[in-house]
Structures are given as structure tokens and as C-alpha cells.
Amino acid sequence: MIKNVYLGHGGYGQPIYLRRDGTVSEQAEEERQRPSWDETFMAVAEVMARRSTCDRAQVGAVAVLGQRLIAEGYNGALAGMPHCDEVGHDMLDGHCVRAVHAEQNLVTQNVDLSGATVYTTHSACWPCFRLLVAAGVDEIVYRVPYRQDEDTTRIAAVVNASVKRGFRIIQLRRYKGR
Numbered sequence: 001m002i003k004n005v006y007l008g009h010g011g012y013g014q015p016i017y018l019r020r021d022g023t024v025s026e027q028a029e030e031e032r033q034r035p036s037w038d039e040t041f042m043a044v045a046e047v048m049a050r051r052s053t054c055d056r057a058q059v060g061a062v063a064v065l066g067q068r069l070i071a072e073g074y075n076g077a078l079a080g081m082p083h084c085d086e087v088g089h090d091m092l093d094g095h096c097v098r099a100v101h102a103e104q105n106l107v108t109q110n111v112d113l114s115g116a117t118v119y120t121t122h123s124a125c126w127p128c129f130r131l132l133v134a135a136g137v138d139e140i141v142y143r144v145p146y147r148q149d150e151d152t153t154r155i156a157a158v159v160n161a162s163v164k165r166g167f168r169i170i171q172l173r174r175y176k177g178r
């Protein structure tokens with residue numbers, strides 16, 4: 001059987017192969033499942049989310065700088081305090097307020113987040129968004145739009161204002177990977 005024929009490398013260092021059917025592939029068959037950086041870091045955020053003990057929102061977040069993981073967090077009760085899955089939720093205005101949010105736990109790891117990208121499984125609430133901006137985070141990449149409420153409006157207002165004023169406070173991006 002004739003194998004794919006290696007032709008060389010493309011502009012991004014990707015191997016280019018001539019397939020048996022005569023078409024050109026820019027990725028070897030065996031490399032096709034290799035995750036992109038976006039997919040890699042979102043996958044780590046999802047593993048962090050699985051540690052969350054409030055099943056109303058299992059949220060995970062990781063901070064990345066120059067393709068390196070520098071901090072991580074998940075939605076969970078204060079250290080040493082009972083978890084929601086042990087004692088039930090602590091509800092206020094329709095939200096469980098026991099857990100320290102994933103982004104808050106990430107920021108309190110005391111790592112310099114200037115210029116970092118934060119991958120979160122769920123879009124940030126207003127207090128977390130505010131905290132990430134204040135910490136110097138450059139970009140937030142989220143998978144699930146968690147809330148559509150006044151928090152979303154406040155966040156959009158900040159993002160739009162920063163565009164209008166000609167400097168970027170923070171960039172928001174919805175995750176498009178697998």
C-alpha cells in the first residue's frame with residue numbers, strides 16, 4: 001500500500017503530505033487529533049471545573065502567559081468549610097453564594113496576571129470580570145455564556161467603551177474549538 005508522501009513543511013511548521021488520492025494534506029493523518037493551544041487550555045479548565053463542589057455551576061479557569069499555565073482555579077467553598085454537595089447550597093437572589101468563584105481563586109494564587117489570557121468554562125460574572133481586568137488580564141476566552149443579565153450588560157459596556165476610547169482594557173472571546 002502506498003503511504004502518504006511527505007512534501008515538506010508549511011509556513012507554520014506543519015508537515016504537508018500528498019495523500020494516496022492525490023490531494024494535499026497540511027497535516028499528517030496521525031497528527032489530526034493534536035489539540036490546538038486553545039483546545040489544550042480549555043481542556044485543562046474543564047478538568048479544573050470537575051473539582052468544583054457546587055453542582056449549580058461547575059466552573060474552572062486557567063491563566064496562560066506565553067503558552068504556559070501560570071494559575072488555575074475552580075468554583076468551591078472556602079478551604080476547610082463544608083461543600084455544597086455535603087450541606088446543600090447557600091442561596092441568595094437565585095444564586096449560590098457559598099463558593100469562591102473559579103476566577104477569584106485563580107487571582108488569589110498571587111501570580112502576576114499582567115498580559116495573561118484566562119480560559120474559563122463559563123463566562124465571568126461582573127465581580128469576576130472586574131477582578132480579572134484589575135489584575136491586568138489581557139484576554140478572557142470562555143466556553144459557555146453563563147449568564148444573560150445585568151452583569152452581561154455591564155461587561156459589554158466596559159468592552160465597548162475601551163474600543164471607543166482607543167485602548168483595549170480587555171478582550172473577550174467565545175471559544176470555538178472542540
Ligand SMILES: [Zn+2]
Pocket residue numbers: 053054055056084088089090096097098099
Ligand atoms: Zn452551591
Ligand SMILES: [Zn+2]
Pocket residue numbers: 101102103124125126127128129
Ligand atoms: Zn464570578
